[in-house]
Amino acid sequence: VCVCVCVCVCVCVDWCVSHSSILAVSSSTSFYWSTLKIDDFQLHASTMRRYGLGAHRGRLNIQAGLYDDDLYDGAWCAGRNDPLQWLEVDARRLTKFTGVITQGRSSLWSSDWVTSYKVLVSNDSHTWVTLKNGSQDLIFIGNKEKEIPVLNMFPVAAVARYIRVNPRSWFNRGSICMRVEILGCPMPGTCYVRNEITTTDNLDFKHHSYKEMRHLMKVVNEMCPNITRIYNIGKSHSGQKLYAIEISDNPGEHEPGEPEFRYTAGSHGNEVLGRELLLLLMQFMCQEYLSGSPRIRHLVHETRIHLLPSVNPDGYDKALEVGSELSGWSLGRWSQDGVDIHHNFPDLNSILWEAETKKWIPRKMLNHHVPIPEWYQSKNSTVAAETRALVSWMEKIPFVLGGNLQGGELVVTFPYDRTRSQGVSREQTPTPDDHVFRWLAFSYASTHRLMTDARRRVCHTEDFAKEDGTINGASWHTAAGSMNDFSYLHTNCFELSMYVGCDKFPHESELAEEWENNRESLLVFMEQVHRGIKGIVWDMQGRGIANATIQVEGIGHDIRTAADGDYWRLLNPGEYSITVRAEGYSASSKVCEVGYDIGATRCDFTVSRTNLSRIKEIMERYNKQPIRQPLRPPVRQLQARRPGPRHRRVRTS
Numbered sequence: 168v169c170v171c172v173c174v175c176v177c178v179c180v181d182w183c184v185s186h187s188s189i190l191a192v193s194s195s196t197s198f199y200w201s202t203l204k205i206d207d208f209q210l211h212a213s214t215m216r217r218y219g220l221g222a223h224r225g226r227l228n229i230q231a232g233l234y235d236d237d238l239y240d241g242a243w244c245a246g247r248n249d250p251l252q253w254l255e256v257d258a259r260r261l262t263k264f265t266g267v268i269t270q271g272r273s274s275l276w277s278s279d280w281v282t283s284y285k286v287l288v289s290n291d292s293h294t295w296v297t298l299k300n301g302s303q304d305l306i307f308i309g310n311k312e313k314e315i316p317v318l319n320m321f322p323v324a325a326v327a328r329y330i331r332v333n334p335r336s337w338f339n340r341g342s343i344c345m346r347v348e349i350l351g352c353p354m355p356g357t358c359y360v361r362n363e364i365t366t367t368d369n370l371d372f373k374h375h376s377y378k379e380m381r382h383l384m385k386v387v388n389e390m391c392p393n394i395t396r397i398y399n400i401g402k403s404h405s406g407q408k409l410y411a412i413e414i415s416d417n418p419g420e421h422e423p424g425e426p427e428f429r430y431t432a433g434s435h436g437n438e439v440l441g442r443e444l445l446l447l448l449m450q451f452m453c454q455e456y457l458s459g460s461p462r463i464r465h466l467v468h469e470t471r472i473h474l475l476p477s478v479n480p481d482g483y484d485k486a487l488e489v490g491s492e493l494s495g496w497s498l499g500r501w502s503q504d505g506v507d508i509h510h511n512f513p514d515l516n517s518i519l520w521e522a523e524t525k526k527w528i529p530r531k532m533l534n535h536h537v538p539i540p541e542w543y544q545s546k547n548s549t550v551a552a553e554t555r556a557l558v559s560w561m562e563k564i565p566f567v568l569g570g571n572l573q574g575g576e577l578v579v580t581f582p583y584d585r586t587r588s589q590g591v592s593r594e595q596t597p598t599p600d601d602h603v604f605r606w607l608a609f610s611y612a613s614t615h616r617l618m619t620d621a622r623r624r625v626c627h628t629e630d631f632a633k634e635d636g637t638i639n640g641a642s643w644h645t646a647a648g649s650m651n652d653f654s655y656l657h658t659n660c661f662e663l664s665m666y667v668g669c670d671k672f673p674h675e676s677e678l679a680e681e682w683e684n685n686r687e688s689l690l691v692f693m694e695q696v697h698r699g700i701k702g703i704v705w706d707m708q709g710r711g712i713a714n715a716t717i718q719v720e721g722i723g724h725d726i727r728t729a730a731d732g733d734y735w736r737l738l739n740p741g742e743y744s745i746t747v748r749a750e751g752y753s754a755s756s757k758v759c760e761v762g763y764d765i766g767a768t769r770c771d772f773t774v775s776r777t778n779l780s781r782i783k784e785i786m787e788r789y790n791k792q793p794i795r796q797p798l799r800p801p802v803r804q805l806q807a808r809r810p811g812p813r814h815r816r817v818r819t820s
């Protein structure tokens with residue numbers, strides 16, 4: 168609980184003002200300077216090789232840029248290789264230092280790490296005391312390679328304001344480069360002002376093991392049985408069920424006219440914040456619903472929401488076992504059988520783009536619902552069980568909008584994720600719905616507490632805050648077969664990736680603040696499912712027509728109606744000419760207007776059968792006998808052929 172009882176004058180006014188530069192104060196035994204809380208001005212070094220390898224690059228897990236011209240590199244590297252070099256942290260208040268974690272330099276090309284080091288502390292940064300074991304200086308054993316974090320706890324905690332790590336030996340073919348985490352906690356009674364965000368939400372702020380996750384979902388379900396339902400979409404490689412919770416006023420049913428929304432998280436098992444955010448979100452929505460919050464009640468009544476907190480539970484288990492501090496950057500990223508689930512979808516981009524080049528669209532191929540190629544279905548292909556489960560879930564439910572929560576950055580990415588020219592990096596590759604995607608991405612980023620804050624430090628190499636906190640996936644780093652591209656090209660659903668924090672595995676004590684950072688964004692993004700137009704495509708008898716095409720003039724990407732003839736087309740405000748086509752029916756067009764207020768514009772269509780299809784139907788009816796009757800069939804018979812109430816409800820699982 169944040170209570171500022173500090174009456175003395177704070178000298179460190181700067182970090183009282185900017186929320187992106189405060190030390191973490193937690194009841195736990197450690198603080199983490201890989202988070203945003205220690206600013207770059209608190210980090211110093213004896214020398215640096217160049218600016219991109221300065222002290223500010225010495226944070227644990229920091230990543231080098233992928234490109235030659237990147238300014239920022241993957242560690243602090245000293246300007247000289249001798250035993251007089253040091254990296255210093257100014258904690259800005261008396262701190263009980265308890266340990267150090269080190270890594271080598273993040274780099275594809277070079278091999279640099281520190282194999283042993285001393286630690287010194289000071290209260291004034293002039294007089295330094297070396298940590299000792301009796302009368303001997305303590306020499307800590309450092310790293311054996313560049314990625315795996317190595318922890319050294321001090322035999323006795325040291326109280327001071329400044330701490331230095333002094334490399335004594337390093338990998339003999341490399342030079343002095345390191346990334347560091349300092350463990351410690353502020354001394355009680357020290358003067359500090361903390362405008363750290365605290366939350367008033369009474370939620371379960373902790374990391375949940377698989378069992379605990381299942382239990383929590385059950386608790387939410389028991390608290391809100393009327394609006395929740397737990398189900399699973401399949402199993403992981405090692406047989407753990409992939410649980411989802413549905414939040415809706417009629418759980419278990421697709422209600423015609425009600426759009427379906429999904430959040431997924433944890434496809435990279437080591438990016439754990441998204442998983443916890445979704446577990447917090449389901450608790451929050453249930454509580455708010457029960458206490459009568461008009462915003463949440465409205466959302467639940469008008470939307471069918473699916474939350475799938477752990478796409479890769481096997482990978483999560485691996486990361487959790489080693490823990491927040493020592494899991495490094497990639498332990499647990501992949502599925503049990505080594506697949507990167509988020510990029511394991513069929514690459515439909517190349518199929519569509521090739522067809523476009525050959526001018527096959529729309530006659531030989533459609534501009535949407537690109538079919539999955541056959542090789543992908545075959546047993547020999549390297550498709551993870553988790554990916555297959557996702558694909559069939561995405562095909563079964565008529566999702567309109569989705570977000571997958573990732574970690575390790577603070578940015579929202581929108582498709583395409585793959586560049587159109589192969590082998591080219593950083594090429595903007597917009598979808599035909601680029602304006603809508605930019606809006607959707609911005610709706611999350613702009614309501615996040617840090618994403619668009621120009622004062623925050625960059626996570627790794629790129630300053631996304633300058634670009635509204637959003638980026639086209641392909642122009643960041645191109646990858647084929649992403650969930651976002653697949654969703655857009657194979658289904659009606661628009662899917663984006665939210666990178667919800669610099670730290671992939673934040674410490675438990677930071678979850679409350681991360682929840683505050685993301686809560687509004689999570690809600691605002693869900694509400695965007697109600698933008699654009701929606702409606703039902705009817706036949707003359709008032710039955711919904713499934714699989715009808717909704718075409719928006721000027722946008723080369725159609726969507727289709729769901730089983731009840733209902734559809735949703737996400738669009739930015741404006742006037743649109745919409746054409747509806749269904750096999751056997753005459754096309755129908757009208758102008759529909761989308762306003763600025765949230766709430767999709769209703770835009771229904773009634774279409775009549777074409778003369779040709781009527782003739783065909785009658786011929787089938789009379790066993791293809793020559794027709795002597797008038798063309799118009801008896802209406803009663805037609806209706807009798809396909810019975811069913813107008814508002815059929817469909818159980819989707």
Ligand SMILES: *[C@@H]1O[C@H](CO)[C@@H](O)[C@H](O)[C@H]1NC(C)=O
Binds near residue numbers: 288290326327
């Ligand atoms: C720094 O000051 C504190 C409190 O005065 C003291 O306990 C501690 O030993 C000092 N540390 C060093 C390294 O001098």
Ligand SMILES: *[C@@H]1O[C@H](CO)[C@@H](O)[C@H](O)[C@H]1NC(C)=O
Binds near residue numbers: 306
């Ligand atoms: C401290 O010194 C003692 C005796 O020399 C030794 O047994 C112990 O392992 C040393 N501890 C550390 C942390 O180096």
Ligand SMILES: *[C@@H]1O[C@H](CO)[C@@H](O)[C@H](O)[C@H]1NC(C)=O
Binds near residue numbers: 390391392393
């Ligand atoms: C669930 O619905 C029933 C019947 O409408 C109602 O009596 C009950 O209070 C509701 N329960 C909750 C937890 O909202």
Ligand SMILES: *[C@@H]1O[C@H](CO)[C@@H](O)[C@H](O)[C@H]1NC(C)=O
Binds near residue numbers: 542549
């Ligand atoms: C899988 O088998 C098909 C033939 O059945 C072959 O064309 C394809 O290249 C194989 N794919 C892989 C990844 O081995």
Ligand SMILES: *[C@@H]1O[C@H](CO)[C@@H](O)[C@H](O)[C@H]1NC(C)=O
Binds near residue numbers: 714750
């Ligand atoms: C939907 O219609 C398209 C042609 O417009 C057709 O290729 C496809 O098979 C239909 N899908 C279903 C499920 O009927």
Ligand SMILES: *[C@@H]1O[C@H](CO)[C@@H](O)[C@H](O)[C@H]1NC(C)=O
Binds near residue numbers: 778798
């Ligand atoms: C369909 O048939 C009706 C008569 O049943 C005729 O009036 C109409 O022009 C025909 N439409 C087309 C497009 O041929």
